[in-house]
Amino acid sequence: MNAELDCYRALVGFLSEVLGDDTEIILHDVTDLEHSVVAISKTNLSGRKLGAPVTNLMLKMLKEGRSKNKSYITNYEGVAKDGTVLRSSTFFIRNTQDDIIGMLCINSDYRKMERVIAYLSQFVGVQRPIEKKKEKPPAVEHLSPSIEDLAKESIKEIVGGVNIPPERMSQEERIEIIEKLNENGIFLLKGIVSIVAQELCTSEASIYRYLSKVKKVQES
Secondary structure, X not given: OOHHHHHHHHHHHHHHHHHOOOEEEEEEEOOOHHHOEEEEOOOOOOOOOOOOOOOHHHHHHHHHOOOXXXXXXXXXXXXXXXXXXXXXXXXXXXXXXXXXXXXXEEEEOOHHHHHHHHHHHHHOOOOOOOOOOOOOOOOOEEEOXXXXXXXXXXHHHHHHHHOOOHHHOOHHHHHHHHHHHHHOOHHHOOOHHHHHHHHOOOOHHHHHXXXXXXXXXXXX
């Protein structure tokens, strides 16, 4: 673990005790994306453990450089492996050169609170006002416990939009998938190519070839 993050370990336990059993606190070391989780609270909502990888949303932000002018992002949607929807927020930890070296993430389960509010509204006979439908963020954070799960979730999300099974895809369709995965930062992870190849029913050599084509187009 990056030594500069060591002082944040105690903050994980502190915030966990303050915020209670419905909130998970996680410390990430982004200098090791494949094993970024270096501290996690006793309350575990996402199913991740020490050594789990960074999330899909964080990869995309790091790839696009969207985190450069931000100190934190708050109240976005996170989805645990079991499908539980969480309210998530992330604080970016920077070194003296202003490079992001870590992230302190807070994931909260508000289902109990929603049930209490619904019960009290019914009990006192108050009809809750109709809330305006909020626009969803462009990406949902998948809180994956492993690199394999992260890759599968990312591919599933993209392939779902194409609506063609991987085994029936043409070369052009696979290249399109690779381009979107690259934009999402998935290839920042080491050892990801073999997993992507398996999920897209093709060879690692083909994935490297497609990725090379994508990068050439982006650079031209």
